[in-house]
Amino acid sequence: MDGGRQLLRPLDDNTRETDMLGDTAIEGRAYKRIATEEAFCPPELLERYRRLLADNAVDDIGFNGMWGFYANSSSDRCQFIRDHLTDVGDVRLSHMDEAGIDFAVLALTSPGVQVMTTADGTAFATYANDWLADAIARNPDRFDGLAACAPQDPVAAAKEIERGVTKLGLKGVIVNSHIQHEYLDDQKFWAVFEAAEALDVPIYLHPNSPSDGLIKPMLGRGLDGAIWGFSVETGLHVLRIIVAGVFDRFPKLQLVLGHVGESLPFTLYRLDYMHRASAASGRYEGMPALKRSISDYLRDNVHYTNSGVAWDPPIRFLQETMGVDRVMYAMDYPYQYSVEEVARLDAMTIEPAAKKAFFEDNARKLFKLAI
Structure with missing residues (x-):
């Protein structure tokens, strides 16, 4: 959500011709493009954030800094984000059409209700x-979504997850990383995992501004947001979940990580080696022995999207190391919106079956989409 993300920009004649040629070249493509990390919020959420900020009611450096800027700034970028977070109608659909996105899985924007x-x-x-x-009911052929919950009350959160899935037809759960500086590896939150596993729906572990214990060294150079801090925060969170033994307790549980896995897949060897060494040393009371290696859980209990990373090499790497059936497309709208990115990914040099899995099949299967 920081300044590194692109705004929608008007297309000049040359750009439009390039985009149209890109779309025309794959007009008969054998897959739909399903975007799986697309943010929304009711207008009331922005008003709630403004009140919390005005009342100095949230003890969170990241929230106060990030949303203190984005909720009130008159810059073009901030206005664009606010306008398009709250729109799930004609304008959003027109942007999807322009980019060639057939379907979007919507989730409540970070930090959601967790502050x-x-x-x-x-x-x-x-x-x-x-x-x-x-x-969703107004455009069921274009949208589906994930259920929000308030892990602050894990029992109530589990009930809302069940309602969202069984009564409203939502396809998973959105959790925006830390919960007021606490993490889901604490067993008091495990009712959330239990509910998701029982309902056979995934939890999308989405970034939040880093917790107060992480954020201070990042702020001086603007590294607290999407450029780096979000991945550090969320990567830390999923490692805490793994090391705490959550997947040993809930072996069928599935998580989703965006932004090509918040960098974790690129350090599998070191994660495995050092976890084994550290666990064997007995140094850390909070590092119990696990049934499997960290890389096993990352391959078998986690799915990945490329959200915000329209770049072939890491996508191909993920498909090779984590499995073709575990990597999905996402745009990260409205924080990142670039029409050119879609055509670029359409042109990736990967097998047609792998491309279809990336754009359509994996999302359809994981989220049980009826499209």
Whole structure:
């Protein structure tokens, strides 16, 4: 959500011709393009954030800095993001059409309800899920979505996940990383995992601004957002989940990580080696012996999207190392929106079956999409 992400820009004649030629070349393509990390929020959420900021009600350096800017700035970028987070109608659909996106899986923008009080967060998650379900009902051939919850109250969160999936037809769960500086590896939150596994739906572990213990060294050089801090925060979170033994307790649980896996897949060897060495040393009380290696859990319990990374090499690397059936397309709208990226990924030099899996098959299967 930081300044490194691109705004929608007007297309000049030359750019439009390139884009149209790119689309025309694959007009008969054998796959739909499904985007799997696309943010939304009801307008009331932005107003709630503004009130929390005005009242100095949130003890969170990242939230106060990030949303203190994005909720109020008059810059073109901030206005674009606010306008298009709250639009799940004609404008968003026109942007999808322009980019060639056939279908979008929507999720409540970060940090969602996780900065609110327990009671307010629980109530607003219910409201947001109803709001999303109504938006999906208006365009069921273009949208589906993930259920928000307030892990501040894990039991209530589990109930809302069940309602969102069984009553509203939502296809998974969105959790925006840390919960007021706490992480889901704490067993008090495990009702959320239990509910997702029982319902056979994935949890999308989406970035949040780094918790107060991480963020301070990043702020001086603007590294706290999407450029680096988001991946550090979310990568840390999923490693905590793995090392705590969550997947040994919930072996069928599936997570989704964006941004080509928040960099974790690129260090598999070192993660495995050093985890084995550290666990064997007995140095850390909070590092129990696991049934499998870290890379095993990352291959068998985690799916990946390329959100924000329209670049062949890491996508091909993920398909090779994590499995063709575990890598999905995402745009990261509206924080990142570039028409050219879609045609670029259409032109990736990978096998047709792998490209179809990337753009359509994996998302359709994981989220059980009826399109």
